[in-house]
Amino acid sequence: MTKVLVVEGDPQVSTALARTLGDDGHDVEITDDLRSVLERLDAGQADWDVVVLDAASLKMAGAGRLDSLLVGSSSAMRRMRSALERLAGQDVSILIEGERGSGKELVARALHDRGPRRAKRFVALHCGAIPAALIDSELFGHVKGAFTGATGDRPGVFVEADGGTLFLDEIGDLPLVVQARLLRVLQESEVRPVGGGSERKVDARVIAATDVDLTTAVEQGKFREDLFYRLNVVVLQVPPLRDRLDDLPLLAAHFLKKHGGEKAPSLSPDALEAMSSYAWPGNVRELENAMEHASALHHSDVIGHESLPATITRGSAPPTHSDGSANGHPQPLTEAKRQAGAAFEKRYLVSTMERAKGSVSEAARLAVLDRTNFRRLLQRHGLDAMTFKAQ
Incomplete structure (x- = not known):
């Protein structure tokens, strides 16, 4: 029996929802304590199989928070969410570091959605995608006739984000001369459009992001030291996907549902194994593209290894022999140990589930793990509890 927790936002809606789920044979519990639910999920202490939020409680949670909460439950993402909670209400400059595609x-x-500026606009500018000749206009705006093609006034992203949040992605790609003008705006909270004769006061929280080491860029003279310290008040590190592979099954299921709808396919064990052995250089963005690719090519309710992009199947680890070699060729010790450990973990889970006759609760008790973490291990290895109940 599936254990379902309904988080109440609108009592009438949530009561009707709980009644329907109960009629379908689910074990249903209702709560209006959203904060406690979020804290237990963040700490990995939840004992429900499914958490359902009605429209009102979804609005209370915040779409951005809910998305990351349900999709990421690894220790790395729990630390990230904890940092977000502490920083969201503080109007300080934040530098987000992480690889391309990491989120x-x-x-x-x-940060914007949880902070005091959430009622105002969130404006994003990808600095590396703007030609150097146009970056001043994008940042600070321009007046009509300021240059060829300036047929009207343009406010610029600082004015567009006034009262809200301005996100400057790939900040390390800004030319040095533009960095100097950006620093002045941050210091004075005033912006002058290109070709304009007067300044305008602006009040925007600036969050910058980079996938390069700005400390090294400062040492090489490619990034202004004073701007670096202005932006580098608090640093948030976004982990790459390869460092949070525990989240892979949940992330994959999320993207399959996003692109496949309510009747989205699931992943076969061999597909999940190939994905778990892949390095994911493009991070979460690459994973979403891979799931969209697989959704378009699959021919049944289950996505097999053959429906994954060739880059993943070529880049996943080949079968490993007991001596740590792959296809007869020795592997690095660390990789051989990782694969041996994963194989042992899967054998242990299979054996324990067989002893527990498919009961996740009993198997978790035998393994001395809480049920949520045990279920997460089953998902990681593509194991379905129902297959053991049939044995």
Whole structure:
């Protein structure tokens, strides 16, 4: 029996929802203590199989928070959410560091959505995508006739984000001359459009992000030291996907549902194994693209290894022999140990589930783990509890 927790926002809606779930044979509990639910999920202490939020409680949780909360439950993401909670209400400059595709903009949006400026705009500018000749206009705006093609006034992102949050992605790509003008705006809270004769006061929280080491860029003279210290009040590190592989099954399921709808396919054990052995250089963005690719090519309710992009199947680890070699070739010790450990963990889970006759609660008790973490291990290895109940 599936244990379902309904988080109440609108009592009438949540009561009707709980009644329907109960009629379908689920074990249903209702609570209106959203904060406690979020804290238990963050700490990995939840004992429900599914958490359901009605429209009102979803609004209370905040879409950005809920998305990251449900999709990421690894220790790395729990630490990230804890930092977000502490920083959201503080109007300090934040520098987000992380590889491309790791979700830096999502972190910035979460900070905005949870902070006191959430009623105002969140404006994002990807500095590396703007030609050097146009970056001043994008940042600070321009007046009509300021340059060829300036057929009207343009406010610029600082004015657009006035009262809200301005997210400057790939800040390390800004030319040095623009860095100097950006520093002045941050210091004076005033912006002058290109071709304009007067300044305008602006009040925007600036969150910057980079995938390069700005400390090294400062040492090489590619980034202004004074601007670096202005932006570098608090640093948030977004972990790459390879460092949070425990989240892979949940993330994959999230993207499959996003692109496949309510009847989205699931992943076969061999597909999940290939994905778990892949390095994911493009991080979460690459994973979403891979799930969209697989959704388009699959022919059944289960996505097999063959439906994954070739880059993943080529980049996943080949079968490993007991001596740590792969296809007859020795592997690095660390990789051989990782694969051996993963194989042992899967064998242990299978054996324990067989002893528990498919009961996740009993298997977790035998393994001396809480049920949530045990279920997460089953998902990581593509194991379905129902297959053991049939044995």
